[in-house]
Each structure stands twice: as structure tokens, then as C-alpha cells.
Amino acid sequence: xxxxxxxxxxxxxxxxxxxxxxxxxxxxxxxxxxxxxxxxxxxxxxxxxxxxxxxxxxxxxxxxxxxxxxxxxxxxxxxxxxxxxxxxxxxxxxxxxxxxxxxxxxxxxxxxxxxxxxxxxxxxxxxxxxxxxxxxxxxxxxxxxxxxxxxxxxxxxxxxxxxxxxxxxxxxxxxxxxxxxxxxxxxxxxxxxxxxxxxxxxxxxxxxxxxxxxxxxxxxxxxxxxxxxxxxxxxxxxxxxxxxxxxxxxxxxxxxxxxxxxxxxxxxxxxxxxxxx
Amino acid sequence: xxxxxxxxxxxxxxxxxxxxxxxxxxxxxxxxxxxxxxxxxxxxxxxxxxxxxxxxxxxxxxxxxxxxxxxxxxxxxxxxxxxxxxxxxxxxxxxxxxxxxxxxxxxxxxxxxxxxxxxxxxxxxxxxxxxxxxxxxxxxxxxxxxxxxxxxxxxxxxxxxxxxxxxxxxxxxxxxxxxxxxxxxxxxxxxxxxxxxxxxxxxxxxxxxxxxxxxxxxxxxxxxxxxxxxxxxxxxxxxxxxxxxxxxxxxxxxxxxxxxxxxxxxxxxxxxxxxxx
Numbered sequence: 124x125x126x127x128x129x130x131x132x133x134x135x136x137x138x139x140x141x142x143x144x145x146x147x148x149x150x151x152x153x154x155x156x157x158x159x160x161x162x163x164x165x166x167x168x169x170x171x172x173x174x175x176x177x178x179x180x181x182x183x184x185x186x187x188x189x190x191x192x193x194x195x196x197x198x199x200x201x202x203x204x205x206x207x208x209x210x211x212x213x214x215x216x217x218x219x220x221x222x223x224x225x226x227x228x229x230x231x232x233x234x235x236x237x238x239x240x241x242x243x244x245x246x247x248x249x250x251x252x253x254x255x256x257x258x259x260x261x262x263x264x265x266x267x268x269x270x271x272x273x274x275x276x277x278x279x280x281x282x283x284x285x286x287x288x289x290x291x292x293x294x295x296x297x298x299x300x301x302x303x304x305x306x307x308x309x310x311x312x313x314x315x316x317x318x319x320x321x322x323x324x325x326x327x328x329x330x331x332x333x334x335x336x337x338x339x340x341x342x343x344x345x346x347x348x349x350x351x352x353x354x355x356x357x358x359x360x361x362x363x364x365x366x367x368x369x370x371x372x373x374x375x376x377x378x379x380x381x382x383x384x385x386x387x388x389x390x391x392x393x394x395x396x397x398x399x400x
Numbered sequence: 401x402x403x404x405x406x407x408x409x410x411x412x413x414x415x416x417x418x419x420x421x422x423x424x425x426x427x428x429x430x431x432x433x434x435x436x437x438x439x440x441x442x443x444x445x446x447x448x449x450x451x452x453x454x455x456x457x458x459x460x461x462x463x464x465x466x467x468x469x470x471x472x473x474x475x476x477x478x479x480x481x482x483x484x485x486x487x488x489x490x491x492x493x494x495x496x497x498x499x500x501x502x503x504x505x506x507x508x509x510x511x512x513x514x515x516x517x518x519x520x521x522x523x524x525x526x527x528x529x530x531x532x533x534x535x536x537x538x539x540x541x542x543x544x545x546x547x548x549x550x551x552x553x554x555x556x557x558x559x560x561x562x563x564x565x566x567x568x569x570x571x572x573x574x575x576x577x578x579x580x581x582x583x584x585x586x587x588x589x590x591x592x593x594x595x596x597x598x599x600x601x602x603x604x605x606x607x608x609x610x611x612x613x614x615x616x617x618x619x620x621x622x623x624x625x626x627x628x629x630x631x632x633x634x635x636x637x638x639x640x641x642x643x644x645x646x647x648x649x650x651x652x653x654x655x656x657x658x659x660x661x662x663x664x665x666x667x668x669x670x671x672x673x674x675x676x677x
Contacts, residue, residue: 126416137442138623139403139418165414182595318459318623344621344629346415346595351628352621381666389658 127161129175129349136319136349142169142176148243153235155287160243166347168243170211172236172282179347180246183213186313187247188378189343189386190355191217192371194276194309196383197359199368201275204228205303207263207291209280210236216250218278220373226255228272232287234260264290267299275305279312284323292323294330297358301334307361310335316350317342317388317396324354325397331358339364340393341386343377354388404438406452406626413596413626419446419453425520430512432564437520443624445520447488449513449559456624457523460490463590464524465655466620466663467632468494471553471586473648473660474634474641478552481505482580484540484568486557487513493527495555497650503532505549509564511537541567544576552582556589561600569600571607574635578611584638587612593627594619594665594673601631602674608635616641617670618663620654631665 127142142163149160159171167180178186191214195201202225204218210231218227231237237258240248250256259266263279277300281288290296292312300310310331314324324340331338335358345353357364365387371380388396404419419440426437436448444457455463468491472478479502481495487508495504508514514535517525527533536543540556554577558565567573569589577587587608591601601617608615612635622630634641642664648657665673 137420137440139420141416141418143414143416163414316623318621342621344595344619346593346627346629350623352623377669379666379668381668385662385666389656389662391656391658392654 124161127159127169127171127176138349140176140349142166149239151235153233155233156282158235158239160239170239170244173286175283175349176347177282178211178213178244178247180244182345182347183247184376185343185345186348186353187213187217188375189341190214190278190280190311190313192373192375192378193341193355193364193383193386194278194311194357195221196367196369196371197357197362197364198275198307198309199362202226203272203274203305205230205267205274205277207267207277207279207281208232208288209278210234211240211244212237212248212250214278214280215256216247218276219250219253219255224255226257227253228257228259230259230261230263230266232260232262262287264296264299267296267303270303273303273305275308277304277308277310279310281313283315292327294333297331297334301358301360304360309360309362309364310358312356314340314354314356316348317352317354319350321396324356327356328397331356334358336360337363340388342388343386401438404436404446404448404453415626417453417626419443426516428512430510432510433559435512435516437516447516447521450563452560452626453624454559455488455490455524457521459622459624460524461653462620462622463625463630464490464494465652466618467491467555467557467588467590469650469652469655470618470632470641470660470663471555471588471634472498473644473646474636474639475552475584475586476639476645479503480549480551482507482544482549482551482554484544484554484556484558485509485565486555487511488517488521489514489525489527491555491557492533493524495553496527496530496532501532503534504530505534505536507536507538507540507543509537509539539564541573541576544573544580547580550580550582552585554581554585554587556587558590560592569604571610574607574611578635578637581637586637586639586641587635589633591617591631591633593625594629594631596627598673601633604633605674608633611635613637614640617665619665620663
């Protein structure tokens with residue numbers, strides 16, 4: 124294998140992205156998906172699932188800091204955090220940077236993603252050893268429906284909204300998340316590219332808006348994801364997530380207080396996107 | 401030809417981008433470069449020079465609005481505007497949206513780019529017919545050195561900083577531009593991707609900083625350019641380009657007053673980039 128390409132005829136991408144491969148470290152079919160780890164000359168180690176790039180060692184910090192730190196700073200005191208998906212451990216690492224977190228539960232359907240991260244991505248999986256981390260190998264939607272537990276922050280760090288992850292973008296799921304969130308609770312969901320998946324993002328925003336007091340959208344530019352202008356939908360019960368409820372005192376490479384405020388989509392673009400201008 | 405790929409072994413891109421091609425409309429070698437126009441199923445008509453995508457009909461407005469409208473709104477009264485490069489006419493179109501512009505001079509080295517735009521890109525080349533447009537087919541650096549004219553806004557809308565365009569990123573060129581700018585003058589330069597060309601951008605910012613009072617950087621997320629997190633370096637003699645000196649009253653699809661302010665890189669990222677944090 125000399126090159127890795129995002130899956131052919133990907134309905135989510137009108138551009139084909141190809142990466143040079145120095146060496147394949149792991150390629151196997153798990154119970155749920157095709158799993159591939161390779162060494163790239165430019166990006167370090169790369170993880171792909173079902174031929175879609177999930178992370179590269181060299182730029183994963185943009186995604187993992189941004190999916191985690193915005194809610195972790197918009198909430199005044201996040202103690203119980205739930206991560207759905209995120210089997211690579213990057214989001215868990217970001218959440219556990221916060222000393223006030225008492226427990227971070229990671230609910231991942233595919234245990235082999237966790238195993239592969241432990242083997243090949245030490246800078247991401249280091250957080251699995253934290254005593255505050257609880258790892259559950261099960262379906263995130265089922266966990267939310269059945270556990271009866273409540274949380275300050277819920278982060279949905281899933282694959283693309285097709286196949287097993289589709290349910291995580293339904294109104295039913297958002298309603299369950301709202302029930303599981305405490306009074307000041309905040310929900311964050313990775314919601315694809317603003318260039319390529321605008322209708323999908325609008326749908327998520329509308330569904331969230333029927334349930335939560337405050338719904339918003341923030342972005343990060345990602346070189347290695349198809350469509351690159353990556354979005355996170357954020358829904359909050361009490362606080363405006365554009366505001367920091369706490370000062371920024373954890374080590375980060377991209378996230379900062381001004382990046383937090385800057386990341387939210389300008390109102391004019393938001394209204395245009397939603398057809399409200 | 402079924403696919404168009406950015407040039408192989410591009411030193412500027414650690415990802416290879418490939419586009420589906422429905423039909424090639426024009427492929428020829430000009431005096432300066434390989435010129436290609438094709439029809440894409442997803443992006444409309446596409447222009448490539450030396451195997452690097454220059455624009456697509458469907459998303460060119462992001463780039464052309466942002467290279468033009470920020471300076472056009474940060475300057476209190478832009479009457480004389482110089483565009484170096486920009487042979488497709490998109491930047492000229494944006495500049496001429498402003499009624500107070502008395503003359504917009506476009507200095508393009510390769511006249512065949514202008515001819516091809518007139519033939520295949522009517523929504524970009526329409527502005528060539530404006531009586532306020534002056535088209536000069538010559539080297540932009542030479543024009544600036546020899547013409548003795550002065551301008552309110554100078555926009556450098558060039559290809560990548562290799563080959564004929566390299567001179568447009570030199571300190572000597574920036575000094576000539578500063579001389580040609582009036583007291584309230586503003587210079588804008590397309591300066592590649594913040595993901596892929598950070599050192600290059602820092603170099604431009606440093607060189608500009610030795611000449612201009614205010615130097616800054618703003619960005620736009622572009623799906624179709626390699627590295628996508630596109631930057632514009634802006635240098636100003638009097639006004640802070642983060643501020644709008646005039647209200648926004650020209651039709652735009654992406655640019656707006658809050659997009660103007662939002663586009664500038666947060667200070668924390670700017671300082672990190674420049675190694676000043």
C-alpha cells in the first residue's frame with residue numbers, strides 16, 4: 124500500500140483526498156468496521172475507519188481540543204462528563220486535563236478501536252490509565268437510555284452520521300441526552316463540514332433547537348478531514364456557550380480564550396446557513 | 401481525462417487532492433504556464449494553472465470576496481485600486497462593486513488567463529467591460545517600479561510563490577508597494593495556507609512589519625485549495641484593518657461586517673505562529 128484514499132464515491136466528499144503511506148501498521152476488520160493504522164511521512168501515525176481518516180498524530184490536537192475544551196470552559200464546574208465514541212482517547216485526554224472532573228465515562232461501541240489506540244497512539248490513549256476514567260464498551264444511545272445517570276457535559280465524538288453512528292444524530296437521542304444532563308448541562312456533537320454537509324448541520328441545529336434553550340455552532344479548520352471547515356454543534360441548558368464560565372488554565376496548543384470566542388460562527392453566516400437572512 | 405489532481409510531489413501540499421472531470425473545455429500551454437479549464441460534476445467550471453487549482457465557479461466567491469472586501473471596507477475612500485495578477489477577473493468584480501472606485505487597474509502577466517476567463521467564466525470576467533477597469537498585460541513588480549502612479553488599495557492576487565510570482569513576496573516588492581500607496585493606503589496579499597505554509601506566512605509578516613505601521617493576518621476556510629485554511633496578509637499605513645471604515649453596502653455572499661471582524665486571526669494564534677507566546 125503506497126497511498127491511502129478516502130473511500131471512493133464517498134457521498135460526503137466532492138474531493139478525493141490521498142495520503143502517502145510509509146508503512147501499514149495494522150489493517151483488520153473488527154466486528155463493526157475496517158480498521159487501518161499507517162505511518163505517513165507528513166502526518167505521523169494515522170487512524171482510518173471504513174476508509175475515512177479519523178485522526179493523524181500531528182494535527183489531532185485541533186479536533187480533540189475543540190470538541191472538548193469549549194464545553195469544558197463554558198460549564199462553570201464540569202464534574203461528571205460522558206464521551207460517546209472517542210475510542211482513540213483524544214477527547215478523554217482533553218477532558219481529564221481538568222482537575223475538577225471527578226469521573227469521565229467513555230462509551231465506545233468498538234473495543235478494538237481502544238485496543239489499537241493503546242498499541243499505536245500512546246499520546247492519545249495515555250488517559251485510559253487515569254483512575255477517573257471509566258471505559259464502557261457498548262452502544263452510546265443504549266447507555267444513555269438505560270443507565271439513569273446524569274452528567275454535566277456530554278460529548279458525542281462519533282464517526283460520520285452513517286451506519287452505527289446515525290442514531291447519535293436523531294432527535295430521540297438528543298432528547299435522551301437532554302434528560303441525562305444536569306441543570307447547567309452542555310451537549311457537544313461533531314457535525315461534519317460546513318462546506319460539504321450544510322443541510323445535515325441545519326437539521327441537527329433545528330432538532331437541538333426544539334429541545335435546548337441555547338443552540339449554537341462553532342468551527343475549526345482541519346487540514347486532514349474532507350471538507351475541512353469542521354463544525355461542532357453545542358446545546359446548553361443554562362449558560363451561553365460563547366462565554367467562558369471559567370478561566371483557561373489547562374495546557375493546550377490551539378484552544379485559548381480568544382479562540383473559544385472566535386470559533387463560534389458569526390451570526391450573519393449562521394443566519395444565512397439557516398435560511399434566516 | 402477522468403480526474404484532475406494537484407501536481408504530484410507538490411512541495412506545498414502533504415495531501416493530494418483529486419477532482420472528478422466531466423469534460424475538458426480548454427487545455428493549453430501559454431507563454432508562462434499550463435492552463436486547464438474543465439467541467440466538474442460538483443464544482444462547476446474549474447480553472448487550473450500549472451496543475452494547481454485556481455478557482456471553481458461554485459466556491460470562488462469565498463476567495464474573491466475575502467481578498468477584496470476587507471481592504472475595500474477598511475479604507476475610508478478607495479478610489480484608485482491596483483490588482484496584481486487576478487487575470488480571472490474575480491477580484492476586479494469585487495473591487496468594482498464599490499461606486500466610489502474611480503479606476504481599478506489590473507496588471508496581469510499572462511494575457512491568456514484573461515482571454516480564457518472571458519470565454520469560460522462569464523460570472524468572473526463580466527467586470528472587464530466596466531469603463532473604470534484598466535487592463536495592463538505586464539509584470540506587476542515592473543509596473544509598480546516604473547509607473548510612478550499611486551493607489552489607495554493594492555491587492556496581490558497571485559499564484560503560489562514559486563516561479564514568476566516569487567518576486568511578489570519579496571521585501572523589495574513590498575517596499576515598492578508602500579511607496580505607491582497613498583497616506584491611508586492598504587496592501588493585501590494572498591499568502592497560502594496556515595496549515596501548510598506557516599513559515600512562509602511568518603516571513604511575509606516579518607518583512608511587511610519592517611515597512612508598514614500595521615500588519616495583520618486574516619483567513620477564510622476554502623474547501624478547494626490545498627491546505628484550505630487560507631490566509632491574506634494585510635498591511636496598512638494609517639487605519640487598523642480590523643476596523644471597518646465604511647458600512648457594508650455592496651452585495652456579497654460570504655463577506656459581512658461580522659465576517660470582516662471574525663476573519664482576523666485571534667491574537668493568541670497570531671503570537672503562537674510568530675513564536676511570540
